[in-house]
Amino acid sequence: MRINRERLWTRLQSLGGVGSDPQGGVSRFAWTPEYREACRILMGWMEEAGLTVRMDGVGNILGRMEGKHDLPAILTGSHFDTVPNGGRFDGMAGVMAALELLTTLHESGYIPERPIEMVAFVNEEASQFLGGTFGSKAMCGVLPSDYTRTCLHRYTGQPLREAMLEFDMNLDPDHIEKSRINPCDYLAFLELHIEQGKYLLNQDLPLAVITSVAGIRQFYITLKGVSAHAGGMAMEDRHDTLMAAAAIACEVERLALCSGSNTRGTVGYIQSHPAEHNIIADESVIPVDYREDDDAIWADYYDKLIHFVEEECAKRGLEYTIRTTIDLRPAHCHPQLIKIMEEEAASLEIPHTQMVSYPCHDSVNFERIMPMGMIFLRSSNGGLSHCPQEYTTPEDMEAGTNLLLNTILKLSKTENLD
Incomplete structure (x- = not known):
């Protein structure tokens, strides 16, 4: 089974451009009107893919495809916000890869052995409300209960609580603990992300299986x-x-x-x-x-x-x-997930390597509560990221998404991870 590269690329370019700014990049900050527009587009596409879609109380978007059996689900995705004047691939690549593989499964009529969920995390970049990886922290239960009152906009001083209420999508900033998930409900978390450096470019390789996040x-x-x-x-x-x-x-x-x-x-x-x-x-x-x-x-x-x-x-x-x-602290990818991704990359004949991620990702928070794995895609334009010149090719997006799809299909048939 293979994904639809043209659809993936078209959607990535279209949705990735929401929040375009005069400097030529994208400034799509959490809980802003631009972010709300992008959320509604994404949630519409998720519904078209037959997913059960919801936004939790802090702004994370989740979509679920049920499996043949009531087993712990596989969770995959990345973040949905950008840095100021950023690009179209950081975070968005992982969100759109997750949507594309689920859309492919839906179109084919394939029902996985266990449920598969996708997630678009809110405020990973924390460009306005500092702290980083906010959405995944909320899901992993590591935020203090008063966080939305004490976290202030870096320029205006507005409390996060007010921004979440103004977002007007039924968020619940006074009960962020409700966003916490039960790790027992999940088998593993997988995140596809662009590298944001030159290692893969210098090695002339399309992707890497990550061993640790620094x-x-x-x-x-x-x-x-x-x-x-x-x-x-x-x-x-x-x-x-x-x-x-x-x-x-x-x-x-x-x-x-x-x-x-x-x-x-x-x-x-x-x-x-x-x-x-x-x-x-x-x-x-x-x-x-x-x-x-x-x-x-x-x-x-x-x-x-x-x-x-x-x-x-x-x-x-x-x-x-x-x-x-x-x-x-450092987060280490699960050895069995590394092994499965290595095997599936070989079966797909995708040249690849292993590497450490030095940028931080939402995966770090999930490693604390469940097995975690990551895939990096080559950053083709000189390794640049967090800028308008950020770029990953359609071919590399296709290769990485197919690897993510095959890894998830293999995982859906896996009873448990040691």
Whole structure:
């Protein structure tokens, strides 16, 4: 059984363009009018595919195809929102692949052994309401009950609760716990996603079977010192936060390069006050992002960096605080799912490899509660993503969706995963 490449591509381009912005990209943020328009189109197509369709209380869209037997279902999908001025493939590729394989099964009259569900997660990118992977967190039950009241729009300060009510699709922001699923109702979760890098492009391969998703920590280190005159204050008498921030930023890179792994460590900017040419900075903020798939290295990186921060502050007479926004340990794909995907890729004669995902995905949350697997598709335009130039070819979309379909068909006949 094979999917319809033309239909998949046409729908992906059409729906992926909802929220197009003047800069040439797509800005489709969760709980906005553009997002609502896209939801209604998707839900209509899901109904045409014979699915039982619903939107949960936070905005995740789910569609279910019943199987021959009342067994735990297979869940597949990805996120439906974009970054500012993003592309048409990030997240959307996995949603549309899930819809296409279910549409193919519906058209053929095929009834799987067990139920199959697709999901379009809300607010994975968290472009306006920060935190990341919101929809899958809600489904996995890891959000605090007051989250919609305490999470604020990054620019306007609007509480998330208000945005969800204004979305006008019968959401229930006061009871996000109702979105939590029972892991016993599912056999596994599978996510197809674009790579967002150049590894597959450099290897000249259309796709990869993922082995792990790197853990990610994002946090802000705020240093407090004393402002003083750049000429008047002697070097030994200064409490200069910017110099400490610069040293910490260099240490973020050094720790990544010396970890013995492929750790990513990033400082995107340093924000200092008062930001004047001739005044010593009395406050500096360093945003740190690091990613690693080895559990021990991931934990050790943080400990080593904070030890360095403490030493810098002691040396310069500074105080520091840390505010963490993302703290997700590494997630490891289920060995049996990796094996099945490898076998099905070989049977379909699709050249492929294995790799680690360093970008974070909704799959990370599902790994905590059920077996999880991932497929990456080649990012063809120089590995670019999170920009209008993001691109994956129709041929690679077809190959990945056929692999997802065959993997799910094989899984539907599998009694359980060890």
